[in-house]
Amino acid sequence: MDFTYDSSLVSNELRLLQPVAVNNHVLRYKIRRVQRASTPPYTAISYTWGNEDASEVIYLNNRPFHVRPNLWSCLYYMAHAARNATWNYLWVDAICIDQANVAERNSQVRLMDQTYRDAVCVSVWLGLITLPKETMSYLPTQIPPKTIESDGFDWTESIADLSNRPYWSRVWVIQEFLLGRNVELYCSDNRINWLDFQSILSREAGIEQFYDPNGDVPQGDRTSPLAALPLAMGRHVNKHPEILQPLCDLLIDHHRSKCKDPRDRVFGLLGLIPPDERELLSRFFPDYSITEDHVLIITLAHLTQFPVLSRMLRSGVNITPDSEELFLGLGVRPKSQRRRLLRRAEKLDYLARDSPRQMLQFLALNDQMEEYEGGDTDEQQEIGEIERRRPSNKMRLTVSVVGMSALFVVWLIAKKTKMWR
Structure with a gap:
């Protein structure tokens, strides 16, 4: 056993x-x-x-x-x-x-x-x-x-x-x-x-x-x-x-680091942040029952509303909640996903006295609203915009037929003109 x-x-x-x-x-x-x-x-x-x-x-x-x-x-x-x-x-x-x-x-x-x-x-x-x-050439390759x-x-x-x-x-x-x-x-x-x-x-x-x-x-x-x-x-x-360093610093400094569970990009750094900042984050993290999406939203709400980020300056450049370096540290690359997460984070009153359970319920309710509204996320809006700009197969076929017809008419006129000459 x-x-x-x-x-x-x-x-x-x-x-x-x-x-x-x-x-x-x-x-x-x-x-x-x-x-x-x-x-x-x-x-x-x-x-x-x-x-x-x-x-x-x-x-x-x-x-x-x-x-x-x-x-x-x-x-x-x-x-x-x-x-x-x-x-x-x-x-x-x-x-x-x-x-x-x-x-x-x-x-x-x-x-x-x-x-x-x-x-x-x-x-x-x-x-x-x-x-x-x-030496390696003498070892069986199938058994390391x-x-x-x-x-x-x-x-x-x-x-x-x-x-x-x-x-x-x-x-x-x-x-x-x-x-x-x-x-x-x-x-x-x-x-x-x-x-x-x-x-x-x-x-x-x-x-x-x-x-x-x-x-x-x-x-x-x-x-x-x-x-x-x-x-x-x-x-x-x-x-x-x-x-100890602020979370925003750590995320930027170690943005190339990898982990099997995306939530660990934040959880794995908690022991390195100052006590006052950690006290706020510890209301929620670490908790492996929270979805990856909610971990990202809570983290962005923290970075947006916790005062450290407003004073961030690295290599003469201000770090803002939508900075490239910050999102790379969170493992989020698509810009449409970044905008959606920031929009959700803005709705979360992170510094309020609400209990973590109330905040998680609020996030779950917003998930349901997004789903009810047809998942009208930025990703889908971008796809829809591309599709609107792209002519349909039927339209392309119509344009092709009209173009061929026009060419045929021009050819007939040219031929008749030549005959009458």
């Missing part, structure tokens, strides 16, 4: 994993509930979920539990690392939160920043080392390796590859990497501290590692990309943990 969660966690609880045994590539962990106020030393894992199926098996309390291949590899090496680490337990979101329980998911995601702040360290899993092409032991691995020689791994492109890892008291990076069985990684990365990019903490984060001027730069350089020894 597969592992099942006994009951939902409450907000002051946490589940942690304890490595038990790694025998012949069989991973065994204990999972236990603890109080947040008295957790044993643990590391919070920061990694990329990936798009693969949960095809691999680990054992939780001696019962099978399915995970994705990337997480299996991570847990394998973390079980070995635990033997010589300052922590005894691991926290992994895909396992320590019951992902099928929406109420628990909402509660735990709301405290995600605290989970990473309270960890002894954050362990960043970058994946397995890259084998030479000649789950473990690759290193032999003379050099972080400096591999920095271009490591700094462009998928990890650096994900929304959730932003707060995970920035909020941890200490950060260790892993690649197969190799470990490096974030400061040493940052040093290698800054040399590769040709920039200063210890920049002015009150200035902009250096991005380098290399022609070849180093995707890790914005995040890796975002940690500063004299700035941490004072790294």
Whole structure:
């Protein structure tokens, strides 16, 4: 029988994993509930979920539990690392939160920043080392390796590859990497501290590692990309943990980051915004029962009515609610959709004392009105306008027939004129 969660966690609880045994590539962990106020030393894992199926098996309390291949590899090496680490337990979101329980998911995601702040360290899993092409040719292509032991691995020689791994492109890892008291990076069985990684990365990019903490984060001027730069350089020894920024800044700065659930473009940044702004947003977020459309409308209402945006100035350009950079951060590209969302956001009295339930009911009522009115959205208006401008097939046929008839008449007149001459 597969592992099942006994009951939902409450907000002051946490589940942690304890490595038990790694025998012949069989991973065994204990999972236990603890109080947040008295957790044993643990590391919070920061990694990329990936798009693969949960095809691999680990054992939780001696019962099978399915995970994705990337997480299996991570847990394998973390079980070995635990033997010589300052922590005894691991926290992994895909396992320590019951992902099928929406109420628990909402509660735990709301405290995600605290989970990473309270960890002894954050362990960043970058994946397995890259084998030479000649070695890869001997491996069966249909079965990717789950473990690759290193032999003379050099972080400096591999920095271009490591700094462009998928990890650096994900929304959730932003707060995970920035909020941890200490950060260790892993690649197969190799470990490096974030400061040493940052040093290698800054040399590769040709920039200063210890920049002015009150200035902009250096991005380098290399022609070849180093995707890790914005995040890796975002940690500063004299700035941490004072790294909170307004939501509009974060959305713009990380507009290229990706996530599987579009709502996480906002939810994944909540731990990085100032307390007064977060207090307003926390009335609604995170809540995975709210539709993506409503998350966007509420966020735009917040950005429109919360006073920070009115003072926004970036590179000498004012940021307004319909700025391109802001919508790219929200993952909304069609301009017609942007106008519709802004129109809906303007109707929402975001700063009112109405309860979140009342506001969500108001949004649902507007959904029904839009549907009742025939979905008269800007998208459909634009399509209708294009169709009105475009002649119908019948009209095109009529124009063609009339044109041919006119040509025939001209030809007859010309022929008769020639005959009478």
